[in-house]
Amino acid sequence: MTRRTVAAALGALALLVAACGGDDESADAPEPSPSIRTLTPIALPPPPPPTGKLVADMRQSSRDAAAGRMEVWIDNDTAHEIRPRRIVYSDPRYRTTLPGTRLRPIPSQSERGFPLYLPPRPACDHPDGRGTITVTYDVQGGARDTRTVRVADPTDVAGRYTSARCLELAIAEVADLRWSDEVPWDGKEGSDSTLTLLVTPTGRPGPTLTIDTVSGTPVLSPVGSDVWRPDVTVRGTDRPQEVALPLKPTRCDAHAFAESGGATAFKINLHLGGKPGQITLRMSSAGAANALHYAKDSCGRLLTVG
Template identity: 40%
Template sequence: MPLRVRVLGLLLPALPALLAALAACSSGQIDPVESVESAESVEKVGSPTFTAELTQDSRDTARDRIAVVLANEGSAEVAPESIELVDPRLSRPLVADRLRAVPPGGERRFPLPLVDPVCGGPASDPVTGPGRLAVRVGEHTVDVPVRDEVGVVTRWVERRCAELDVAAVAELRFTDVRARDEGGSVAGADLVLTATPSGEGSGAYVIESVAGTPVFTAVGEPWAPGVTVSADGEPVDVVLAARPARCDGHVFGESAGATSFLVGIRLDGTPREVLVRMSPEVSAAALDLAIDVCRERL
């Protein structure tokens, strides 16, 4: 028997099934089981369920950022492609970095670098908020309510607006660190906080207090300069006699706020607080002096 005839003989019994399959494909029909599995996959990836909470530790504060803890309440891993916090008190959305997948039932902490707030209007009212989180996963953007139980955005708005108001009168910064000798040995440091007037307007404020840090504290009574600074006046140096608060490696190695000082200001009769950080150069000199003092004590 010729080869072509034998092949046709084998194919003819299966021809009805092949024709039925071709008809199903041409009509757009899909296997019901495959369709259900595909829909479930789209639901898991396209509609993730999240909860979110804002937080801030000392390292965040030192870097002018906050963080959002994003919890994945679903049953599949989700890899956010963008995370943005939208809050009317801020000049623009906060964009998270260091993105990575969130496992099912797990959570991840994402840093949010801060931007300037909207100062002086209803949006800067502390009662406004919290904002909302927009999480993009693939082609879908999920709107997630955000808890801010400790008020990290409120604190930032109050602090940054205070910094801008204070700088409009006179900028505050640490300009020098001087060793203080007693009996021929280094006993501490004099930290020089300088107020440089803006030269604009006639505003003024009073430097009422300066808080210590995990590394530096006041010699004797807490720092309470009580110095008045005017926008149209001369620069003012405030010398803070300081000593190490503690002498152990953990404090020097782990404290992100070692040289960031909270300064209490009274501006237009209203108490305000600003965080004044030492520059890297001044900070290094201050820490070196603190280490020298600790060595003298050992």
């Protein structure tokens, strides 16, 4: 927890105490019980002085993941606003540096997030590492400075992406996996549909791929079980196949549809060459639109705002 977070928490406590001690007397109000104390608001603590440092950490929302990016958040703990001119993320797990986007000023003792678009081919022979961010910026008076700081990554955003993407590239040596854009159903409220996984082997010999389970999302779920269990084994020399997965809406409230950035991103647990792994396979924009249209129409009158 940062120092400013602690100060904000103390401020909120002070406001709560003030609210408890408010004056709400009226002519008909009974005399207060002698057992009830009147609380006096406490003074807000002064904000901590700036340390003069820049601090950075990595984050990723479901919408970031869907857009193929992560965000580096820079905390400007200096006495002046800074205006970034260039932000560059360096990491041995990536073949090139990643430029920060949406550059904008960072006020003193505030933080801002800057999207970094993830590379399609990370350095799979360098699975370990830790990133740094180099910020070139202007300060008050027109002076320019450059600083390089380590990027904290408590949820291992960069590492998880590298592992997952390298696994996807290895799977692509055996077969191409993708969701069909078609989400067929009979048009009746409450009806089930079908999610179809298209498996197209490469035609080359190699390791065996086994698809063990597929998980649903906050919007779309398997019919009759907690996960789909296709139990499909694929070799690079096999024929193409379609894997049909019975589909239903997970829940019928508008909040689920509005808030779930991963509504059509399905986690697939598998074994490649006997080793377990997991990838997230997203539907195309057209397929996602069809799937969400099906779920909303299937919910019909059950779709609520709550």
